[in-house]
Amino acid sequence: MTPTHARRRVLLLAHTGRADARDVARACAKSLTSHGIVVRLLEQEAADLALDPAAYDPVIETVGPESLAGEGCELALVIGGDGSILRAAELTHASGTPLLGVNLGHVGFLAEAEEEDVESTIEAIVSRRYAVEERLTLDVRVLRDGEVVTTTFALNEASVEKAARERMLEVVVEIDNRPLSRWGCDGVVCATPTGSTAYNFSAGGPVVWPAVEALLMVPISAHALFARPMVVAPTSVLAVEVLANTEGAGVLWCDGRRAVDLPPGARIEVRKGARPVRLARLHEAPFTDRLVAKFDLPVEGWRGASERRRRDAGDSDA
Numbered sequence: 001m002t003p004t005h006a007r008r009r010v011l012l013l014a015h016t017g018r019a020d021a022r023d024v025a026r027a028c029a030k031s032l033t034s035h036g037i038v039v040r041l042l043e044q045e046a047a048d049l050a051l052d053p054a055a056y057d058p059v060i061e062t063v064g065p066e067s068l069a070g071e072g073c074e075l076a077l078v079i080g081g082d083g084s085i086l087r088a089a090e091l092t093h094a095s096g097t098p099l100l101g102v103n104l105g106h107v108g109f110l111a112e113a114e115e116e117d118v119e120s121t122i123e124a125i126v127s128r129r130y131a132v133e134e135r136l137t138l139d140v141r142v143l144r145d146g147e148v149v150t151t152t153f154a155l156n157e158a159s160v161e162k163a164a165r166e167r168m169l170e171v172v173v174e175i176d177n178r179p180l181s182r183w184g185c186d187g188v189v190c191a192t193p194t195g196s197t198a199y200n201f202s203a204g205g206p207v208v209w210p211a212v213e214a215l216l217m218v219p220i221s222a223h224a225l226f227a228r229p230m231v232v233a234p235t236s237v238l239a240v241e242v243l244a245n246t247e248g249a250g251v252l253w254c255d256g257r258r259a260v261d262l263p264p265g266a267r268i269e270v271r272k273g274a275r276p277v278r279l280a281r282l283h284e285a286p287f288t289d290r291l292v293a294k295f296d297l298p299v300e301g302w303r304g305a306s307e308r309r310r311r312d313a314g315d316s317d318a
Contacts (some may be wrong), residue, residue, distance in 0.1 A: 009038045011073040013088045015080030016048035025079045042101045076157045083104020086255045089155045089277045098132045107294050109197050112282050134170040137273030142260050154254040155277045156195030157281035160240045161187035163249040170246040174239035185222035186273045190238050190270040205229040209287050316317035
């Protein structure tokens with residue numbers, strides 16, 4: 001028998017509020033352990049799944065503190081949609097554990113597999129047939145009266161939004177320590193290439209291929225002559241200041257999960273993250289194909305170079 005300390009470990013995270021996610025998670029736990037891989041679960045999720053850890057061989061590990069979730073795990077298998085993967089990124093950011101998502105949601109841009117691919121996904125994990133890519137993140141600081149009050153990170157975006165629907169947010173935006181413009185707006189999105197297909201996309205920002213190292217700044221419903229989406233260098237520092245002499249307050253959301261109140265005078269600074277998020281990939285499909293598949297883009301009539309070569313070869317054979 002393989003020594004316990006040498007055994008492979010996979011963190012299993014699931015959207016346990018959904019019956020289909022619970023079913024898939026149980027099946028994954030059974031399959032992984034049958035191949036001698038230790039499955040780790042958060043204590044609450046193990047309870048939600050109604051699993052008896054001792055009924056598995058090797059025994060399922062459970063951890064209480066979420067901060068320890070990814071330590072010592074070669075992979076985190078995430079069952080759910082993009083929201084579940086963003087939560088997993090939060091849990092594993094410190095450990096750098098690669099994330100492999102099985103999509104049970106709608107678009108599932110961050111996920112690598114669909115529900116019908118679970119069996120082949122487990123086979124790929126067992127045989128280590130996956131590659132790991134790094135995605136740029138954001139390090140975010142919130143300052144009040146010159147003092148740093150909050151530090152956090154984001155994989156998709158850090159968005160500054162108005163706190164009250166009836167009142168516009170008055171901000172000055174800054175790039176590389178120089179003021180750029182003053183906006184009366186509903187908010188400002190600072191995004192990564194990974195997040196370019198999320199909130200940034202809904203706000204009218206550009207789609208940026210994941211391999212591009214860049215930061216994005218996109219105003220939301222800004223009342224200004226110059227209010228265009230911007231793509232800046234990864235070395236740039238983006239800042240948004242809520243004007244001190246206005247009544248409007250704001251709120252900072254990071255990946256739609258972590259919120260910080262922004263009173264008048266608050267300052268938000270965003271820069272490239274010191275630690276990337278790592279995503280496990282089973283396929284080497286181009287990002288273009290992912291866009292087409294996830295957004296169901298019309299490409300009928302495209303023949304492409306390979307199609308033309310096959311056609312020409314067929315003509316010459318004739």
